[in-house]
Amino acid sequence: MKDLITLIDKFIIGKINRKEFDDKFNDLYLTEDSNFEEAEENFLSEIHYQLAYVTENPDEIDRKDGFISADEFREWLKDYKQKNIHFWKK
Amino acid sequence: MALAVGNEQEIKQITGQTQQALLANPQALNYYAYAGNNPITKSDPSGKFAPLLIAVGTLAMYAPQITSYAQSLLTPFGQFAVSQSLEDTKQGNYAWGLFGLITAGDLPGGNIKNLNKLETLPLRQHAIEGFSKLAEITGKESQEILKEASKIGEAFIDYGKNNVGNINIYVQRSEKLITRVTTDPEITRIISAGTNKASQLVKWVENNRLVPLNQSVGLNGLIKNISNFLKK
Numbered sequence: 001m002k003d004l005i006t007l008i009d010k011f012i013i014g015k016i017n018r019k020e021f022d023d024k025f026n027d028l029y030l031t032e033d034s035n036f037e038e039a040e041e042n043f044l045s046e047i048h049y050q051l052a053y054v055t056e057n058p059d060e061i062d063r064k065d066g067f068i069s070a071d072e073f074r075e076w077l078k079d080y081k082q083k084n085i086h087f088w089k090k
Numbered sequence: 091m092a093l094a095v096g097n098e099q100e101i102k103q104i105t106g107q108t109q110q111a112l113l114a115n116p117q118a119l120n121y122y123a124y125a126g127n128n129p130i131t132k133s134d135p136s137g138k139f140a141p142l143l144i145a146v147g148t149l150a151m152y153a154p155q156i157t158s159y160a161q162s163l164l165t166p167f168g169q170f171a172v173s174q175s176l177e178d179t180k181q182g183n184y185a186w187g188l189f190g191l192i193t194a195g196d197l198p199g200g201n202i203k204n205l206n207k208l209e210t211l212p213l214r215q216h217a218i219e220g221f222s223k224l225a226e227i228t229g230k231e232s233q234e235i236l237k238e239a240s241k242i243g244e245a246f247i248d249y250g251k252n253n254v255g256n257i258n259i260y261v262q263r264s265e266k267l268i269t270r271v272t273t274d275p276e277i278t279r280i281i282s283a284g285t286n287k288a289s290q291l292v293k294w295v296e297n298n299r300l301v302p303l304n305q306s307v308g309l310n311g312l313i314k315n316i317s318n319f320l321k322k
Contacts, residue, residue, distance in 0.1 A: 026223075030285050032266055045290040049250055052272075052284050055216050065274055065281045066254050067216070 001040050004028050005088065008047070012078045018070035022051055039087035046084075050076060205259060205303075208240040209233060211273065213280045220283030224269060227285070235261070235283065239271045245303040246295070248272070256281065257303065260291065 007028065011021040029044050036044065050073065058067040068076070213221070213232070221232035228235070243259035255275045260268045268291060272282045294300040 026285070030267065030287065032264060041287075041290070042293075045287065048286075052220075052282055062214070062216075064254070065214070066256060067281075 001036060001088075004044060005085075008077060008081060012074060012081070014074075018054060018056075018073065022054075025051065043084055043087065046080065047077065050080075205243070205245055205257075205277065206240050207277075208259070208271065208273070208280070209236045211278065211280050214282070216282045217272075217280045224283055224285070228263065228269065232283070235269060236271065236280075239269075243271070246300040247275075247303060249299050249301065250294075258300065260286070262288070 004025065007016075007021065007024055010016050011018075016024075025047070029048055050068075053066050053068060054070055054073040055062055055067045056070060058069055218232075221235065224235060225231055230238075238261045239259040243261045245257055245259045248256050248258045257273045257275065257277055259271045259273070261271075263269045263285070266288050268286045268288050270282075270284050270286050271280060272284075273280050291300060295302075
């Protein structure tokens with residue numbers, strides 16, 4: 001979990017791009033033997049869900065389908081983390 | 091209600107079978123589960139629930155369909171229904187327990203009638219990227235995944251807060267992971283493909299964020315589905 005929080009912070013401050021974040025996040029989150037606590041799982045699953053709806057330069061059809069841009073995702077993630085990270089005490 | 095997706099210990103305790111054995115061979119269901127593995131203190135003196143046992147026996151006569159049924163139990167919705175069924179049995183509601191098990195997974199193909207054209211739909215760029223990743227992980231090409239999704243996938247309307255009611259079709263990949271194919275609400279294009287965790291899908295089904303495509307059939311509808319299923 002600590003690695004994932006570090007990864008999220010790196011993306012929020014712009015140290016890594018969306019593709020790097022996407023690849024690394026899925027490597028750490030979508031594993032057969034992951035053992036997250038319920039609050040952690042809920043927190044991460046929302047990010048994973050939104051991440052599936054991010055694309056570079058979404059056109060009108062993309063928008064209709066629910067896609068947002070990488071910059072919008074960064075803003076969303078920043079806000080989401082601030083509002084939902086309270087369970088994280090480590 | 092307790093959820094026990096893939097809870098091997100609980101399934102074995104109640105049915106006397108391992109999950110794999112139960113799914114691979116539903117005919118071998120331990121009928122003592124009907125009495126919570128305790129036929130001495132729990133019984134069905136009125137015989138009202140006996141027809142359900144006969145229904146299970148009748149289902150066993152339809153081996154090919156049963157194979158599809160067993161596959162449907164491996165889907166998130168099927169697993170959710172199995173968990174509910176086991177919980178009902180534990181609480182002494184044997185009739186509902188059996189009924190839930192019979193109808194688990196909403197019956198194979200029951201909710202994907204309008205998805206058999208998946209292979210013909212155009213892929214958006216995100217879908218191509220998604221399939222490319224899935225190919226690396228699963229070794230399956232997009233056409234193969236779409237074929238699976240159209241035949242054994244479970245279709246849900248996705249009411250996630252950032253979504254617009256897109257259709258998600260899930261195919262169980264392993265005990266914990268699911269392959270997802272997403273179309274737009276009108277099922278005119280495939281907009282993405284990826285992986286999800288089975289545990290999260292069950293939660294989203296439970297809180298109605300994911301709703302089976304042909305939901306709201308109600309009890310009568312389920313009975314009708316069983317009837318139609320047996321006639322096939």
